[in-house]
Amino acid sequence: SLSGYEHYMRKEYLEQPASAEAVLRGRLDDRFGTPRLNGLNLDPRAKREIRRVKVIGCGSAFYVGQMGAQMIEELARIPADAEPASEFRYRNAVIEPTTLYVAVSQSGETADTAIAVDEIKRKGGRVVGVVNVVGSSIARACDGGIYLHAGPEVSVASTKALTNMALAFAMLAIDLGRVRDLSVSNGRRLIAGLQRIPGQIAQVLENEDQIADVAKRLSGAPSIFFIGRVRGFPVAREGAQKFKEISYRHAEAYQSSELKHGPLALISPELPTVAVVPHDELTGRNLGALQEIGARGGPLVAVTHGDVDFGELIVERIDVPRNEPELDPILLTVPMQLLAYHAALHLGHDIDKPRNLAKSVTVE
Numbered sequence: 001s002l003s004g005y006e007h008y009m010r011k012e013y014l015e016q017p018a019s020a021e022a023v024l025r026g027r028l029d030d031r032f033g034t035p036r037l038n039g040l041n042l043d044p045r046a047k048r049e050i051r052r053v054k055v056i057g058c059g060s061a062f063y064v065g066q067m068g069a070q071m072i073e074e075l076a077r078i079p080a081d082a083e084p085a086s087e088f089r090y091r092n093a094v095i096e097p098t099t100l101y102v103a104v105s106q107s108g109e110t111a112d113t114a115i116a117v118d119e120i121k122r123k124g125g126r127v128v129g130v131v132n133v134v135g136s137s138i139a140r141a142c143d144g145g146i147y148l149h150a151g152p153e154v155s156v157a158s159t160k161a162l163t164n165m166a167l168a169f170a171m172l173a174i175d176l177g178r179v180r181d182l183s184v185s186n187g188r189r190l191i192a193g194l195q196r197i198p199g200q201i202a203q204v205l206e207n208e209d210q211i212a213d214v215a216k217r218l219s220g221a222p223s224i225f226f227i228g229r230v231r232g233f234p235v236a237r238e239g240a241q242k243f244k245e246i247s248y249r250h251a252e253a254y255q256s257s258e259l260k261h262g263p264l265a266l267i268s269p270e271l272p273t274v275a276v277v278p279h280d281e282l283t284g285r286n287l288g289a290l291q292e293i294g295a296r297g298g299p300l301v302a303v304t305h306g307d308v309d310f311g312e313l314i315v316e317r318i319d320v321p322r323n324e325p326e327l328d329p330i331l332l333t334v335p336m337q338l339l340a341y342h343a344a345l346h347l348g349h350d351i352d353k354p355r356n357l358a359k360s361v362t363v364e
């Protein structure tokens with residue numbers, strides 16, 4: 001039930017410190033610096049034999065899947081990418097026995113994802129699920145998986161399930177890394193990082209009032225850019241997705257590295273940019289892109305960390321605590337939920353049931 005909250009979406013994003021705890025519970029081994037993911041049904045040798053990882057999902061699950069694929073490639077050094085299941089199922093994809101397919105779905109009932117899973121299985125591929133609803137169609141069709149334990153999610157715009165998907169992918173990436181070349185000390189560093197995340201999500205949520213102010217100002221713009229690069233790009237994509245779904249404002253994500261190859265033509269004082277600026281080896285390059293935007297009068301919001309210095313640039317900042325660079329995208333995604341929610345609230349929209357959208361699309 002709503003138990004006093006105005007909307008399920010807000011109730012659900014405020015539940016995240018506890019729901020994030022639930023997906024990690026019992027799954028982190030500090031001694032070996034590795035997760036324990038028994039539900040995957042993969043022994044160490046099967047994990048070592050994986051040559052490629054292909055993640056499929058729809059909507060926000062696809063964007064988190066892209067974040068997950070990046071984590072897997074970075075931490076396990078296995079080539080990995082994500083694709084919308086809605087595309088994958090129609091293009092007669094090559095199915096390889098040495099590829100691990102990962103199906104991501106909150107409901108476990110999305111038709112495009114379920115049919116893609118059946119097609120992979122029919123061709124002899126191995127599929128694991130990253131799914132919230134226990135016993136759902138996709139969970140049953142997969143060879144194994146990671147349940148999200150986020151609890152029921154009612155709001156069409158997914159929040160706590162998405163965060164748990166990202167955490168599940170981080171665990172999968174560390175697990176696949178630790179049977180390969182990820183050292184025990186790096187494994188321990190990342191496991192300790194995961195343990196800090198629920199508390200750090202609570203810190204982000206404490207900034208709700210400030211994020212709401214930024215959201216109100218953004219809600220006045222007819223169109224908004226969301227930008228990031230490499231680790232920040234899936235965060236930007238999910239930020240744009242959430243914003244358009246419930247605020248009905250046009251929002252577009254592009255890689256900040258692509259600014260000079262096209263989007264710069266549109267920068268003006270009327271078009272705000274929300275930039276994801278993690279503290280990592282690309283911070284300097286991100287700041288360079290922001291300077292280009294600022295120089296053309298483009299209003300800037302940065303979702304970043306307290307120790308990132310923007311110098312003379314005029315930026316409205318939303319600061320998120322730092323974790324480990326490989327895991328920071330998980331925390332940087334949380335303010336995107338609040339930006340979308342408070343923009344939609346200010347505009348007076350039906351937040352839990354946005355027009356034309358359904359929580360899960362189970363028909364073709």
Ligand code: BG6
Pocket residue numbers: 058059060061104105106107108109110113156157158357358359360361
């Ligand atoms: C869409 C919903 O149609 O399905 C999105 O509107 C959701 O919010 C997507 O991300 C995928 O749903 P699921 O249940 O497969 O994660």
